Amino acid sequence: MNLPVAPPVAPMLAKAVKAMPSQDGTLFYEPKWDGFRCIVFRDGDEVYLGSRNERPFTRYFPELVEAVKRELPPRCVVDGEIVVIAGQSLDFDALQQRIHPAASRVRMLAEQTPASFIAFDLLATGSDDLMEEPFSARRARLEEALAGAGRSVRLTPVTQDERRAAEWFEMFEGAGLDGIVVKPGGLPYTPDKRVMFKVKHERTADCVVAGYREHKTGPIVGSMLLGLYSPDGRLHHVGVAASFPMKRREELVEELAPYRVGDSGEHPWAHWAEVAASDRQTGAMGGSGAAAGQRLPGAVSRWNAKKDLSFIPLRPELVVEVAYDHMEGERFRHTAQFRRWRPDREPKSCTYEQLERPVVFDLDDVLAR
Missing domain, CATH: 3.30.470.30 (DNA ligase/mRNA capping enzyme)
Structure with missing residues (x-):
């Protein structure tokens, strides 16, 4: 050129x-x-x-x-x-x-x-x-x-x-x-x-903490995996909360330890590993791990096929308030920001119904301006 x-x-x-x-x-x-x-x-x-x-x-x-x-x-x-x-x-x-x-x-x-x-x-x-x-x-x-x-x-x-x-x-x-x-x-x-x-x-939502991924530097919390319940009672993975100071990442390991799942087969996202294995065999690329209409937290990353998206499952008993900018389909478009724990909320009350939905606007009208 x-x-x-x-x-x-x-x-x-x-x-x-x-x-x-x-x-x-x-x-x-x-x-x-x-x-x-x-x-x-x-x-x-x-x-x-x-x-x-x-x-x-x-x-x-x-x-x-x-x-x-x-x-x-x-x-x-x-x-x-x-x-x-x-x-x-x-x-x-x-x-x-x-x-x-x-x-x-x-x-x-x-x-x-x-x-x-x-x-x-x-x-x-x-x-x-x-x-x-x-x-x-x-x-x-x-x-x-x-x-x-x-x-x-x-x-x-x-x-x-x-x-x-x-x-x-x-x-x-x-x-x-x-x-x-x-x-x-x-x-x-x-x-x-x-x-x-x-x-x-910027909006806020109360989400279930159903697991965490370890930080790239070692066995400390890298990101917490967030979930919301759909009307049929299934817990969907909607995104992650991250950006914690290093000291806080270490503290979170101890705070979350009592909620770790002994038998991962009892976890609502237990079958994500089967989906991930299937993706790897077929060469499919994606990050949502969607299967049978449920959003799951693991699959092959389309950006880096070697990236480890495995996570440590937690009993879905903790509720956290996070800030987010907007939704992309049924998930947070960007990383959510931790605001506070919500011990006053029942996990089953963390549903999609709490989310504010913007009024639909025609994109052609945007571009016509």
Whole structure:
């Protein structure tokens, strides 16, 4: 490739803030997309899809490579997000399935669950390196560059109206978006630096602690496995709580020891190991361990097939309150944050019914703005 900005480039990042930054006359507000961050490099028929960790996505999304050739300028570098749109909203589970080692499955999934690219920054076009230009200028050039785009490459909406951004924050969650990104208009493109701002939803839920995984450094708690009961009485794995200080990880081992299960066959997730073994034999990739309609905590990781996802089972008697940003299907999209133990709650009362569900919003309406 012969571009003014060459791959790999680490994307510019955002730091989390509790409240929406007030408009000072320079800020731009955008929806926060929930997908795979990607910087697209195109030089004629050469296309490179760079991931957040600067490794290529190119082989996993052949349909996007062709879309870039059809819908982006002949020579450009564009920052954005790869998403899978299902019906009216984003489908992150389907997007995760796209990372697969088998070329035949990559081709099949490209047809069954085609990805789209949501563009939100322009690093270069033609022979012009725009990284030192202010964001306000890059956004204007991006709108020009995407004037001929179609359905596979889309331009993210943007506003400088703080009140409208607050409306978007509440409204767009129903389409699968998880917050607002705020960009100072004078900001140059700064790779791998948290110079933007992001505001995300935060809610709390009471969950059953049904096990834990050990930390990579040794026999201390790495993450606690969380569960919620469905109406049919089955305990589903919905995510993990982690990010404990090292001293606290050591203390948790002693606190959880009385709840360890002697016979794992009595645990509600006992059959996850059979599912994991089957996945390994068939080459299936996934992290949910779903079987017979139940979410389980173990299977082959699609990111690292050698990663140990085994866990130490606990009697499902402890309840913990955790904070989370939003749900992806029936699980927490990101790692939940420990808030406090809830000895006053009965484990069986920890059901999906307590979760707040956002009003559904059509993704096409989001992009039309």
